Amino acid sequence: FGTYFLNSIVVSTIVAVGSAILSTTVAYAFARREFRMKSLLFASVLGVLMVPPHVVMIPLYREIVTFGWINTYFALTLPFIVTPFGIFLMRQYIEGLPKELEEAARIDGAKTFAILRGIVFPLATPMLVVLFIYQFLTTWNSFLFPFLFVNKASMRTLPVGLAFYQGKQSIDWGHLMAGAGMSAIPVLILFAVFQRKIIAGFTAGALKG
Numbered sequence: 001f002g003t004y005f006l007n008s009i010v011v012s013t014i015v016a017v018g019s020a021i022l023s024t025t026v027a028y029a030f031a032r033r034e035f036r037m038k039s040l041l042f043a044s045v046l047g048v049l050m051v052p053p054h055v056v057m058i059p060l061y062r063e064i065v066t067f068g069w070i071n072t073y074f075a076l077t078l079p080f081i082v083t084p085f086g087i088f089l090m091r092q093y094i095e096g097l098p099k100e101l102e103e104a105a106r107i108d109g110a111k112t113f114a115i116l117r118g119i120v121f122p123l124a125t126p127m128l129v130v131l132f133i134y135q136f137l138t139t140w141n142s143f144l145f146p147f148l149f150v151n152k153a154s155m156r157t158l159p160v161g162l163a164f165y166q167g168k169q170s171i172d173w174g175h176l177m178a179g180a181g182m183s184a185i186p187v188l189i190l191f192a193v194f195q196r197k198i199i200a201g202f203t204a205g206a207l208k209g
């Protein structure tokens with residue numbers, strides 16, 4: 001159980017941090033920069049939101065096998081580290097940030113990444129926390145793809161590991177319920193620590209206009 005717990009912590013943290021950083025970077029390009037086929041590309045991002053994950057299950061599995069990533073952290077993290085939901089969420093938030101701060105920074109000679117690091121990320125902290133916790137919780141509870149990409153006990157995440165407490169003839173209810181209870185602890189801690197940021201992120205749009 002300790003191995004399952006550690007795997008879930010590592011995978012969920014990598015996906016959540018990566019999504020917060022990379023999705024915000026992509027969202028900034030859609031919100032502030034002008035480039036060819038911008039509207040079409042953003043429409044394709046929204047289109048991916050309407051595709052059920054089960055549709056890409058077989059093609060994604062074939063890619064993972066081709067890259068030799070079965071039973072690795074790459075298979076559990078890289079396909080999910082940038083999400084269309086994260087791009088859409090952060091793009092809408094960044095569009096509401098004042099452009100004057102970025103323009104002033106450019107006048108002072110700041111480049112794009114310096115503006116992202118010094119202005120966009122600090123101002124978008126409430127929504128970044130919301131995205132981080134959303135991605136952490138989604139990855140923490142994910143069962144289908146970790147079950148599909150991993151067949152070694154040492155690489156199982158918590159949902160997959162707990163599923164193996166259920167046998168064909170009997171169910172180990174004691175260990176199953178104890179494990180399920182313990183698996184909720186990290187999520188509860190995240191909500192307790194970041195509850196103010198979460199509320200600020202959800203109510204940010206209500207303060208406009």
